[in-house]
Amino acid sequence: MFSKAGELPMKCKMRNVRGISLKLCECGETEAKPALVFLHGMPGQISNWxxxxxxxxxxxxxxxxxxxxxxxxxxxxRVSLEDYLKDLDGVLKHFELSPEEVVLIGHSFGGLVAQTYAKERRIKGLVLIGSVLKWEVTLLDRLIAVLPPVLWRRVLFTKNPLTVRVYRDMFFSPKTPKEVFEEFMRDNERYISRLPAHVHRYWKFFSDYDARPWLSDIKVKTLVMVGADDKVTPPSWSEEIHRLLPNSKLVVIEEAGHL
Incomplete structure (x- = not known):
C-alpha cells in the first residue's frame, strides 16, 4: 500500500480544518454517490492509496x-482519538458531504478511526483493511519511546541489513515481490524518517484502545479485509472484527502482509 509520493491522480490543497492545517485531495465524479473517503494508517500519508x-x-x-x-x-x-474523529467531520463538511453519503475505507490506524466513527455516526458503508481490534504496544514503539531521536533514526530508518530484514518480516508476506518491498523502503527513508520525533510517539495516546465491547453496535454493511501473513494486525483480529460486526463480510488476501 505504500507508493511513491507526488504521483496522485487528484487535486490537492492545504486547508484549515478545525484550526489545524490538513492536506485534502479529491478526484473522480464530483456528483457520484456515495463518495469514498480513504483513511491511511500510522505513520502513513495520502500517497499510500x-x-x-x-x-x-x-x-x-x-x-x-x-x-x-x-x-x-x-x-x-499531542493528539487524541476525538481529534481524528472531529477532523473527519471537518473534512466531510469541507466537501459538503454528510456521513450518510460516504463509504469510509481505513487501513490499520485508519481502520481504527473509521470503525470508531461508524460507531458514533451513521455512514453509508465501511471497509476495514488490517484494522485495529485492540492496541498492542510493539517493541518498535517502546524503542522509539526511550531512544534519543538521533539514535533510533539511525537504527530504524537506514538500509542496514538488519533493518531491512526486520521491516520485511514485520510488514510484508514472504511472497511479496521484491520491487514492492524496495519501493516501501525508498519511501520509508524519505518520508517516515523525516517525521518529527514526537509524531513517532503518538501511539501512546491510543494505548488503551479496545473495540471489542462496542463493535457489535455497528450495523452498517462492512467489508473486512486482511492479509493472510499480516503480523501487525493479525488475521485473528479481522476474524473477530467480522464475528462482532453483524453485517460484515471477511476477505483474507493470500500472500499479503500488512502493507
Whole structure:
C-alpha cells in the first residue's frame, strides 16, 4: 500500500480544518454517490492509496487526506482519538458531504478511526483493511519511546541489513515481490524518517484502545479485509472484527502482509 509520493491522480490543497492545517485531495465524479473517503494508517500519508485511487477515481468521487501528524498536514505535539474523529467531520463538511453519503475505507490506524466513527455516526458503508481490534504496544514503539531521536533514526530508518530484514518480516508476506518491498523502503527513508520525533510517539495516546465491547453496535454493511501473513494486525483480529460486526463480510488476501 505504500507508493511513491507526488504521483496522485487528484487535486490537492492545504486547508484549515478545525484550526489545524490538513492536506485534502479529491478526484473522480464530483456528483457520484456515495463518495469514498480513504483513511491511511500510522505513520502513513495520502500517497499510500495511489493505486487504489487511480482505480476508483474512474467511477467514484474519492477523497483522501493526510491525517493530522502525517504527510503534509500539521503535526501537533499531542493528539487524541476525538481529534481524528472531529477532523473527519471537518473534512466531510469541507466537501459538503454528510456521513450518510460516504463509504469510509481505513487501513490499520485508519481502520481504527473509521470503525470508531461508524460507531458514533451513521455512514453509508465501511471497509476495514488490517484494522485495529485492540492496541498492542510493539517493541518498535517502546524503542522509539526511550531512544534519543538521533539514535533510533539511525537504527530504524537506514538500509542496514538488519533493518531491512526486520521491516520485511514485520510488514510484508514472504511472497511479496521484491520491487514492492524496495519501493516501501525508498519511501520509508524519505518520508517516515523525516517525521518529527514526537509524531513517532503518538501511539501512546491510543494505548488503551479496545473495540471489542462496542463493535457489535455497528450495523452498517462492512467489508473486512486482511492479509493472510499480516503480523501487525493479525488475521485473528479481522476474524473477530467480522464475528462482532453483524453485517460484515471477511476477505483474507493470500500472500499479503500488512502493507
Amino acid at each position: 495511489k493505486y487504489q485511487l487511480s482505480y476508483f477515481c474512474q467511477k467514484y468521487r474519492c477523497i483522501a487526506y493526510d491525517q493530522r501528524g502525517y504527510g503534509e498536514s500539521e503535526k501537533p505535539l
